[in-house]
Amino acid sequence: MKTRDKIILAALELFNESGEPNITTNHIAAHLGISPGNLYYHFRNKEEIIHSIFDQYAHDLSIHFQPLEHQQITADDLLVYLDSVFMLMWRYRFFYANLPDILQRDPELQQKYLAAQEGLHKDIMAMMASFRSGGLLDIEEEELENLATTLKLVASSWISYQTTQAPGAKITKAVLYQGVLHILGIVRPLTTAEGKAQVLQLKAHYRAQIEKEA
Amino acid sequence: MKTRDKIILAALELFNESGEPNITTNHIAAHLGISPGNLYYHFRNKEEIIHSIFDQYAHDLSIHFQPLEHQQITADDLLVYLDSVFMLMWRYRFFYANLPDILQRDPELQQKYLAAQEGLHKDIMAMMASFRSGGLLDIEEEELENLATTLKLVASSWISYQTTQAPGAKITKAVLYQGVLHILGIVRPLTTAEGKAQVLQLKAHYRAQIEKEA
Amino acid sequence: MKTRDKIILAALELFNESGEPNITTNHIAAHLGISPGNLYYHFRNKEEIIHSIFDQYAHDLSIHFQPLEHQQITADDLLVYLDSVFMLMWRYRFFYANLPDILQRDPELQQKYLAAQEGLHKDIMAMMASFRSGGLLDIEEEELENLATTLKLVASSWISYQTTQAPGAKITKAVLYQGVLHILGIVRPLTTAEGKAQVLQLKAHYRAQIEKEA
Amino acid sequence: MKTRDKIILAALELFNESGEPNITTNHIAAHLGISPGNLYYHFRNKEEIIHSIFDQYAHDLSIHFQPLEHQQITADDLLVYLDSVFMLMWRYRFFYANLPDILQRDPELQQKYLAAQEGLHKDIMAMMASFRSGGLLDIEEEELENLATTLKLVASSWISYQTTQAPGAKITKAVLYQGVLHILGIVRPLTTAEGKAQVLQLKAHYRAQIEKEA
DNA sequence: TATGAATGAGAATTCATTCAT
DNA sequence: GATGAATGAATTCTCATTCAT
Numbered sequence: 001m002k003t004r005d006k007i008i009l010a011a012l013e014l015f016n017e018s019g020e021p022n023i024t025t026n027h028i029a030a031h032l033g034i035s036p037g038n039l040y041y042h043f044r045n046k047e048e049i050i051h052s053i054f055d056q057y058a059h060d061l062s063i064h065f066q067p068l069e070h071q072q073i074t075a076d077d078l079l080v081y082l083d084s085v086f087m088l089m090w091r092y093r094f095f096y097a098n099l100p101d102i103l104q105r106d107p108e109l110q111q112k113y114l115a116a117q118e119g120l121h122k123d124i125m126a127m128m129a130s131f132r133s134g135g136l137l138d139i140e141e142e143e144l145e146n147l148a149t150t151l152k153l154v155a156s157s158w159i160s161y162q163t164t165q166a167p168g169a170k171i172t173k174a175v176l177y178q179g180v181l182h183i184l185g186i187v188r189p190l191t192t193a194e195g196k197a198q199v200l201q202l203k204a205h206y207r208a209q210i211e212k213e214a
Numbered sequence: 215m216k217t218r219d220k221i222i223l224a225a226l227e228l229f230n231e232s233g234e235p236n237i238t239t240n241h242i243a244a245h246l247g248i249s250p251g252n253l254y255y256h257f258r259n260k261e262e263i264i265h266s267i268f269d270q271y272a273h274d275l276s277i278h279f280q281p282l283e284h285q286q287i288t289a290d291d292l293l294v295y296l297d298s299v300f301m302l303m304w305r306y307r308f309f310y311a312n313l314p315d316i317l318q319r320d321p322e323l324q325q326k327y328l329a330a331q332e333g334l335h336k337d338i339m340a341m342m343a344s345f346r347s348g349g350l351l352d353i354e355e356e357e358l359e360n361l362a363t364t365l366k367l368v369a370s371s372w373i374s375y376q377t378t379q380a381p382g383a384k385i386t387k388a389v390l391y392q393g394v395l396h397i398l399g400i401v402r403p404l405t406t407a408e409g410k411a412q413v414l415q416l417k418a419h420y421r422a423q424i425e426k427e428a
Numbered sequence: 429m430k431t432r433d434k435i436i437l438a439a440l441e442l443f444n445e446s447g448e449p450n451i452t453t454n455h456i457a458a459h460l461g462i463s464p465g466n467l468y469y470h471f472r473n474k475e476e477i478i479h480s481i482f483d484q485y486a487h488d489l490s491i492h493f494q495p496l497e498h499q500q501i502t503a504d505d506l507l508v509y510l511d512s513v514f515m516l517m518w519r520y521r522f523f524y525a526n527l528p529d530i531l532q533r534d535p536e537l538q539q540k541y542l543a544a545q546e547g548l549h550k551d552i553m554a555m556m557a558s559f560r561s562g563g564l565l566d567i568e569e570e571e572l573e574n575l576a577t578t579l580k581l582v583a584s585s586w587i588s589y590q591t592t593q594a595p596g597a598k599i600t601k602a603v604l605y606q607g608v609l610h611i612l613g614i615v616r617p618l619t620t621a622e623g624k625a626q627v628l629q630l631k632a633h634y635r636a637q638i639e640k641e642a
Numbered sequence: 643m644k645t646r647d648k649i650i651l652a653a654l655e656l657f658n659e660s661g662e663p664n665i666t667t668n669h670i671a672a673h674l675g676i677s678p679g680n681l682y683y684h685f686r687n688k689e690e691i692i693h694s695i696f697d698q699y700a701h702d703l704s705i706h707f708q709p710l711e712h713q714q715i716t717a718d719d720l721l722v723y724l725d726s727v728f729m730l731m732w733r734y735r736f737f738y739a740n741l742p743d744i745l746q747r748d749p750e751l752q753q754k755y756l757a758a759q760e761g762l763h764k765d766i767m768a769m770m771a772s773f774r775s776g777g778l779l780d781i782e783e784e785e786l787e788n789l790a791t792t793l794k795l796v797a798s799s800w801i802s803y804q805t806t807q808a809p810g811a812k813i814t815k816a817v818l819y820q821g822v823l824h825i826l827g828i829v830r831p832l833t834t835a836e837g838k839a840q841v842l843q844l845k846a847h848y849r850a851q852i853e854k855e856a
Numbered sequence: 857t858a859t860g861a862a863t864g865a866g867a868a869t870t871c872a873t874t875c876a877t
Numbered sequence: 878g879a880t881g882a883a884t885g886a887a888t889t890c891t892c893a894t895t896c897a898t
Contacts, residue, residue, distance in 0.1 A: 146399035
């Protein structure tokens with residue numbers, strides 16, 4: 001692996017562990033056993049490292065979320081989707097813990113972030129619309145937008161929220177799966193009978209995952 | 215006003231404006247035209263200022279949220295409640311933008327925060343239960359908990375979320391009212407016919423508020 | 429007791445406990461429950477407090493050490509003398525722990541200190557000379573000076589020396605009595621047979637004191 | 643010379659000149675014409691600088707004081723020994739002026755200091771025992787311990803004592819040699835005739851040294 | 857006499873960043 | 878590509894001292 005990539009990886013790891021504001025560029029270099037000068041040979045500044053991490057995140061995002069618009073979406077698709085979303089949030093969780101501060105400093109990152117968010121929003125809208133037209137969701141069309149925003153907001157706040165609730169607790173996969181369960185719980189009251197069955201099936205799946213982790 | 219209170223106020227103002235990590239104790243002192251020594255005469259350290267701001271927040275909270283458990287809760291009660299919640303979140307918005315970091319540093323604050331959260335959760339649960347037993351909400355009992363958490367999470371993430379969505383936009387009251395509207399939108403699909411009428415009425419109220427602000 | 433005197437007393441107490449450089453004027457005021465302003469009403473600055481403590485020390489010294497030059501000095505006189513010396517050193521022990529620094533800052537104090545030292549030196553010289561002429565000490569006259577200096581040096585360094593030897597140990601009276609024993613141990617090899625008897629008697633006395641303290 | 647060593651040297655110099663509590667890390671950096679940041683690149687904090695100075699002192703000590711236990715010790719050995727002791731005390735004199743305070747702050751240094759002291763004590767005991775068995779010292783065995791402690795105490799307090807005696811006087815080599823003379827004066831009355839001759843010879847040597855310096 | 861808020865210089869330390877090699 | 882010493886502005890915090898009341 002190239003040094004540049006090693007730096008990105010180490011930074012991500014350390015940021016996730018201790019929070020971006022608590023990790024200095026020297027920490028990153030020391031963690032890799034390279035000199036600070038070398039780090040600055042590959043990156044103009046700390047911001048650029050964060051930028052690169054975000055680019056990687058956006059890349060991961062684009063790989064996992066191919067447009068699903070045309071086809072009929074199944075519960076299995078949703079499962080794959082939720083898995084991916086939460087796994088990405090897990091991989092880049094430091095990001096979610098400091099989003100306002102990080103974005104405020106860096107308008108360019110803001111733009112990129114918004115673009116990514118828009119993609120996500122479209123994805124979710126497409127899925128929900130598909131579920132609705134497929135007779136799984138019993139919800140008025142004008143309420144779709146609101147639902148999509150809620151889901152996005154809950155998903156993207158989940159880790160941060162858990163951090164604030166449990167004093168020094170580590171965020172584990174089980175916590176993420178609980179997030180998925182929570183999201184399914186939001187959708188559940190809005191389903192048709194058929195939809196309810198599928199949601200309950202998904203919930204069972206994630207409950208089993210949580211058991212496995214324990 | 216006492217200098218101690220002026221410091222709390224100035225800190226709150228500056229934190230809200232620029233984010234707590236970007237405001238130093240010297241900034242606060244300079245903003246007030248006092249010496250750093252004077253600031254440290256009134257507060258042992260920066261943490262204690264944040265602590266005091268939180269105490270004020272908790273105090274405001276306790277004033278606005280008297281237990282409503284015994285009586286039948288009306289839509290007007292909910293309106294008052296939502297108004298208060300969002301107004302408080304507005305007054306102490308820096309807090310919500312950095313919660314994980316702020317709490318991580320200060321275990322004592324964690325405790326206080328959790329206690330306050332518990333109170334909020336009980337309030338929301340009581341209201342939702344009342345709406346349900348009053349025939350306004352059509353939702354299974356075991357889903358109440360999930361709903362309450364969703365509402366709390368959405369409410370407490372709203373400002374932070376908006377900050378990330380709108381590049382450098384100032385958070386205005388209109389933005390807060392949109393948060394209320396969003397929350398009502400979450401509840402709407404779960405209402406009975408009677409409940410729906412009341413929710414729509416509330417939504418109309420808040421849309422009018424937004425118009426006024428514009 | 430007047431405030432001024434209370435300040436001197438409190439300062440002495442705190443200095444002895446924690447070392448003069450570690451005690452601020454605010455500590456002293458807080459300890460007495462008075463305001464810093466009040467403290468500075470009675471003393472121009474911290475130095476003046478130290479000065480006043482020294483004056484008290486010098487005063488104590490002058491009371492305890494009346495010139496003994498004319499009469500024949502007995503072992504009992506020596507006992508009284510040693511008791512007094514070590515008790516004074518105990519009362520003002522912070523002073524001995526920081527002497528070079530304290531005197532360096534304050535030339536006037538230097539002068540006073542030297543004057544006091546001179547008195548002490550004369551006292552010791554007089555005693556030793558008396559012991560010698562009384563046939564208790566077997567020592568050449570030109571060695572008297574050296575002996576007196578040694579005794580003074582050992583006495584005044586004793587507390588400081590013990591502090592450096594025993595990590596965090598409190599200086600107790602027993603430690604002081606050991607200092608006396610040490611001094612007697614210096615004199616012992618220089619005594620005549622008669623002198624030896626008296627020294628041994630004194631040593632027995634102080635050993636008993638140490639037992640009592642334990 | 644490496645910057646790290648320059649810092650140690652400059653700190654030692656300034657500490658000796660003005661007292662450790664009066665020299666800040668900024669003073670040291672300014673004295674060397676380097677930035678405070680650079681100083682902190684080489685040392686974590688001020689304490690670590692003092693630590694390093696002590697390590698150097700301990701190193702010097704170990705070089706100069708090879709165990710002399712096995713052989714018969716001569717007056718020349720003593721001369722070399724005294725020369726070394728006082729030269730070291732001169733090189734690190736700031737240390738001796740603030741020992742109680744410095745050691746109190748830093749328990750690790752305490753340990754190191756005690757270890758060094760123990761070595762010194764053994765050295766002195768070995769020399770005195772050798773002189774005694776060699777028929778130079780006329781002293782009872784149980785008084786050896788007391789004598790060793792006295793010598794150590796007088797030696798280690800000498801500079802500090804002189805500082806308090808002579809107002810603003812610089813500590814010169816002559817002052818150190820007077821310390822040696824004083825120590826010889828303590829031993830003198832305890833010698834046999836043969837020992838006396840050797841002590842007087844040593845004293846003559848040091849008196850000559852003082853003359854040279856003047 | 858006494859209060860207690862206020863001052864301001866300066867202490868130790870941090871950290872993103874630069875630069876000669 | 879890489880090193881690591883060096884920078885310097887900034888940050889938190891301290892404390893002897895002043896001063897209006």
